[in-house]
Amino acid sequence: MLFILKKGADWSTLKEKISSSGASYRYLNLYGKELVVAWPDNLVETIVDPSVEMKVKPRRPFQLASNEWKSDPTIVDVKGVKIGDRKVVVAAGPCAVEDEEQLMTTAKEVKRAGASLLRGGAFKPRTSPYSFQGLGVKGLELLRRASDETGLPVVTEIMDPRDMEYFKKYADMLQIGARNAQNFDLLKEAGRSGMPVLLKRGMGNTAEEWILTAEYILLENNGSVVLCERGIRTFEKSTRFTIDIGGMVSAKLQTHLPICADPSHPAGKRELVHSLALAAVAAGADMLIVEVHPRPEKALSDSEQQLTPEQFSLLMQRIKALAEALGRTA
Amino acid sequence: MLFILKKGADWSTLKEKISSSGASYRYLNLYGKELVVAWPDNLVETIVDPSVEMKVKPRRPFQLASNEWKSDPTIVDVKGVKIGDRKVVVAAGPCAVEDEEQLMTTAKEVKRAGASLLRGGAFKPRTSPYSFQGLGVKGLELLRRASDETGLPVVTEIMDPRDMEYFKKYADMLQIGARNAQNFDLLKEAGRSGMPVLLKRGMGNTAEEWILTAEYILLENNGSVVLCERGIRTFEKSTRFTIDIGGMVSAKLQTHLPICADPSHPAGKRELVHSLALAAVAAGADMLIVEVHPRPEKALSDSEQQLTPEQFSLLMQRIKALAEALGRTA
Amino acid sequence: MLFILKKGADWSTLKEKISSSGASYRYLNLYGKELVVAWPDNLVETIVDPSVEMKVKPRRPFQLASNEWKSDPTIVDVKGVKIGDRKVVVAAGPCAVEDEEQLMTTAKEVKRAGASLLRGGAFKPRTSPYSFQGLGVKGLELLRRASDETGLPVVTEIMDPRDMEYFKKYADMLQIGARNAQNFDLLKEAGRSGMPVLLKRGMGNTAEEWILTAEYILLENNGSVVLCERGIRTFEKSTRFTIDIGGMVSAKLQTHLPICADPSHPAGKRELVHSLALAAVAAGADMLIVEVHPRPEKALSDSEQQLTPEQFSLLMQRIKALAEALGRTA
Amino acid sequence: MLFILKKGADWSTLKEKISSSGASYRYLNLYGKELVVAWPDNLVETIVDPSVEMKVKPRRPFQLASNEWKSDPTIVDVKGVKIGDRKVVVAAGPCAVEDEEQLMTTAKEVKRAGASLLRGGAFKPRTSPYSFQGLGVKGLELLRRASDETGLPVVTEIMDPRDMEYFKKYADMLQIGARNAQNFDLLKEAGRSGMPVLLKRGMGNTAEEWILTAEYILLENNGSVVLCERGIRTFEKSTRFTIDIGGMVSAKLQTHLPICADPSHPAGKRELVHSLALAAVAAGADMLIVEVHPRPEKALSDSEQQLTPEQFSLLMQRIKALAEALGRTA
Incomplete structure (x- = not known):
């Protein structure tokens, strides 16, 4: 109530x-x-x-996230970048921060192409302990430097609440990843941090459960949450995950929060990323988060799905044309 | 080979x-x-x-449907309506043919709004034997009449190979529904009929299995097949099915066949249909098939998801704007 | 009502x-x-x-199949073999009938090991048109001969209603396969035939939808239906399908019909078949249908999952021990 | 390597x-x-x-968990209770610790019925922030007291690595829940604690990903891991989750670790728990973890699926009979 x-x-x-x-x-x-x-x-x-x-008295299990009490769309402000407004905001950057050169090159390229935010993983949740685990705090420092140089605010994933001080120091927006989507203690910390949060949907979570994870953050008096669809687990094998455009639209129709889509992870393959990105924008996504790497074939993670800067640049042009047809900008 | x-x-x-x-x-x-x-x-x-x-020697399990030997996109011609060409083709009409007035009204409305084909079910595959099973041959006759009056060719579902003679007489394009997607004897008959076929994906089939169902038709010397994505079964509950935009794009990238999307069935709710339709077009669909009913709340089937003529008319405008932004028409 | x-x-x-x-x-x-x-x-x-x-007035969507009006379990009689009674009935035999020697050898072996019914496919629903499609009517004749020689009644799959006369002549129990589970015209014909029906669950169907397919048969005045769980489509990759023990138990708790489990198809690999078979019996299955081939590695279909006669014989011993612990026989 | x-x-x-x-x-x-x-x-x-x-050089993505280098089954010892040995070990107790009386009653009842371990949640991962979140440290203290009184070692869920000191003090076995199954920092801490770990499978994780989460613990030099299947997310609606017996058997065939099954969560309904428990044991589970509450209808969580002590007692008898038929004890 x-x-x-x-x-x-x-x-x-x-x-x-x-x-x-x-x-x-x-x-x-x-x-x-x-x-x-x-x-x-x-x-x-x-x-x-x-x-x-x-x-x-919202009739839904979530209360604060529901648009039953707040019908105007929420705009989340990340250092001046407004998510949920008329402009479709694009975050881009490498899956993982690998070294200074890789990050700086990418940051400049995505900025030139029209991205508004820089993404990049410093702490990496990897299915296998034998995969590259990220540069950790060193990666956060590099992100900060790249951000300062390009002016693009940084969104990056936090995995452990004990690392929060570093994220407060180096990041502009926290990302909660799919694998920690129902790590409720982390959600509460993210809420308490007061920082804007990009909240991915767990790969095994319904749209309703996803919105309830946002509720954990809102209940800590932090209203700056962007919901991010990134694909769910289904039987289909030609893609890495199944982007759930329907669930994403459902979430948008029931909440006041801005919606982001990650076309890279569900695609799993570079050649599908454009189509999924455009589909998400056409369906009403307020933001996209896209993986871009200067040399994807040499990337230490997600090598198959990262776009080259050229491919990203072309994607930005297509997004802009599409956004205009929809009465938005990009 | x-x-x-x-x-x-x-x-x-x-x-x-x-x-x-x-x-x-x-x-x-x-x-x-x-x-x-x-x-x-x-x-x-x-x-x-x-x-x-x-x-x-195609490296894929499907041969004739593969674009490894035929790289130019196939255009399927349904009485002059070309599917797979620059124009995004829209088929629209009621879930089920209920009576002459309902069908005629809908046919005229969807034509006015810009549809190119008339859809409508005469033989209805219903989960329950206690649900409305369709008008049968009488429904086919009504479809023929509505088609003759409006000039819109008719696409309608065949369930039983023993009914083929009626479909040859009254229909312009056969639809194979999701529940008969792997009814291989029906697929062979559809192939032998020589008629254009709208081939829905089974709700439990991978994209690869779906393309293999097209292979059954092609192998009967019938190349007029349009693949239709209509949503797969997943755990998500806010929609009726999960429209698999990724699987649809995968199919398009591997075959030369035109791709259709059905936004109505995966939506399950009227308010989601627009977004799913636009997403499919943005992702590259060549055709849409949309349920429209003059009084959806009184429909004998799929009452929740059919659009009113007004909603459909608005959808057509949005599709046209989108198609143009993508270098197509609608 | x-x-x-x-x-x-x-x-x-x-x-x-x-x-x-x-x-x-x-x-x-x-x-x-x-x-x-x-x-x-x-x-x-x-x-x-x-x-x-x-x-x-059953509160469930299915009426005739519900145990709300018939609380005693139905026993389906296939030429004297009683399914749904105290004894756990096992049907066994090759995936596909390949030739007389293969079938006769298998029939004798499975009989010796304790099977009560002979299974074998003559008409085969294959994902690819380039896979072995079965011997057709010739296969049915061989099944009849093997049945007459061993005394094991035959259960075999029908795919096309137009073949019913052959099944009436040669088979003792019709099987409706997973791919035709919602081929409603075939279901109606199976109902009208009056023959006992082994009704597989569609790989994309809920338990409720599965029971509703039985309703189609019962409504044709044919009460001899055995529901067969054979695995559903999920994201798990280590098995071919996911055997849904929970859904199977749900069906048993809601209907009066006997329940069968097919451990071979969900396993997809020989080494998993025993465990899935035992699990199904422990959960209450009244019948099992198991693939057995004299030389699985040379089988024309399902080569990975068919048991050797020795493996099947061992399975029968384990099933017997288990059934006794549960107060049943096998 | x-x-x-x-x-x-x-x-x-x-x-x-x-x-x-x-x-x-x-x-x-x-x-x-x-x-x-x-x-x-x-x-x-x-x-x-x-x-x-x-x-x-194991050919699988997991190394330490693979049975390619260690073919003998691992036995995990929890204060003298041996998991993975001939005896099927049963942990039982309430979903959540609610108060002293509830816990003590349950502990004594499950002990009398034959349980070997006491389960009970003190820190509860709840989908909604408005649901009962558990008693926290106070709950752990109560569990310790109930354990000391009954002699049943305690297994209970840890959600936040910052709480580890309390778990070291009060618990005998850590549980990692499905929602934290890929919380890699928590997994590492669980590994470092040296305590035995009951590791649930994430509801959206493949069996391979599940085993890889064990690898994170083993790599911290902690070999005391029990893998726990608890149901995956699928489209089936008659159960809360789909218990993946096939995936569980796959894991058992590829690793040397003991396997547990949780029949309560996938069932979601009391009347299904017995059948799922028996199925898991028949398929080879070394351990079960079952929710029991003195008054399930008044439980603060999982009210629908907790067994009464009487139902649990009957389950233990059935498990014992089954285990013996399989050459085990319980």
């Missing part, structure tokens, strides 16, 4: 009423609104209080 | 060589080319013959 | 009432009971008639 | 050779054997050294 408070109202009596009902609650200040979320619903259903402007 | 024959060559010695190798073979005249397909490969690998212009 | 009639009652007034309600209905004589099934429910809800002993 | 060292050999020259090859490596003492694992293979392929007794 959401109690949206009157501007500047004293909510101490509301607090008392909720407390004495036995319900749990949390006071939040989200999107310029003060609100109290209380649960379970049945304990607080009859509560009224002069401090409350509006009481909303 | 494909033996592509020289124009007008006498292939009797080739025939003898293949026969005596113990291989199976079939002579075909497809896309203006005479060819002999022989299998298994290993028995015919060393065969050479003066009648052969080119010998092709 | 099910109207179970009093023994020998005149139901003409019931018929009139249902007719005039606008509902569809069918009179059936199943399991020694006369009943009228009428639909949709809402039209016949208020109908009462002296001919009716009991009126049952 | 695995270099298995001669007993007590000086491996300093091997170390040098590997170092200078540029390969990564780790020295381990696992299962009474000293070994060095080095990767990637190609850099160390030609290395020979007098300290090496045997060099093994």
